Amino acid sequence: MSLYDDAVLVLKGYEDQPELRTAYQAHLAAHPDGIWRSCDAGHLTASALVIDPEHGRVLLTLHKKLRMWLQMGGHCEPGDISMAGAALREATEESGIAGLTLLPGGPVRLDRHPIPAPCHWHLDVQYAVLAPPGAEQAISDESLDLRWFDYDEVAGVADESVVRLLEATRARL
Numbered sequence: 001m002s003l004y005d006d007a008v009l010v011l012k013g014y015e016d017q018p019e020l021r022t023a024y025q026a027h028l029a030a031h032p033d034g035i036w037r038s039c040d041a042g043h044l045t046a047s048a049l050v051i052d053p054e055h056g057r058v059l060l061t062l063h064k065k066l067r068m069w070l071q072m073g074g075h076c077e078p079g080d081i082s083m084a085g086a087a088l089r090e091a092t093e094e095s096g097i098a099g100l101t102l103l104p105g106g107p108v109r110l111d112r113h114p115i116p117a118p119c120h121w122h123l124d125v126q127y128a129v130l131a132p133p134g135a136e137q138a139i140s141d142e143s144l145d146l147r148w149f150d151y152d153e154v155a156g157v158a159d160e161s162v163v164r165l166l167e168a169t170r171a172r173l
Contacts, residue, residue, distance in 0.1 A: 004028070006082045007035055007044055010125065013106060020110045024123050034123075037075045042112075042121030046086035047073020048129045049108070049165050050095050052148070053173050058166060059137055060158060061094055062145035069149075069158045071165060073124065074142075083107070087127040095131075095146065096138025103128040108168045111161045128169040 001009075011025050024044070033039045049071040050059035060069040072094035073087065080086040084102055091100050109126045139146045151170065155163050 010083050035076050045122045045124045047071050048087040048091035048127040052131045056151050057148045061143040083125045091129045094140045097135045099132040100129040
């Protein structure tokens with residue numbers, strides 16, 4: 001199965017946010033390259049919120065280009081075979097934490113946001129990953145900083161999309 005086929009199946013099985021889910025599905029139907037960065041009409045991305053439920057905290061990255069506190073994530077790559085795998089790869093690369101595990105149940109949320117030209121949209125498929133006990137992070141080249149935030153601190157540092165992702169993740173725990 002290709003990454004495109006996996007994305008179609010993931011969206012078909014995702015039951016929340018029906019309007020946005022339908023928009024993602026229409027995008028993929030209209031753009032066979034809609035999972036790749038080269039698709040100028042927009043493309044799917046995969047992200048993951050790194051969470052440590054035992055200590056009531058999440059790990060956010062201060063994104064180098066956007067200068068915003070965000071969850072880990074980014075573009076799908078040719079070696080990715082699933083959206084969940086792409087999200088887990090991104091979270092591992094950007095957090096430096098080995099042994100992250102996906103929160104069961106598939107994507108937690110979808111979030112579509114505009115980006116500068118030449119592309120127009122990121123259609124983010126958002127997952128959550130659990131940090132292993134004693135996890136130690138390491139800043140990647142894509143980050144200015146990497147920091148754990150208590151659940152109640154997130155709204156003060158991150159935008160609404162991250163707050164909604166945290167709320168949806170906590171509802172699954």
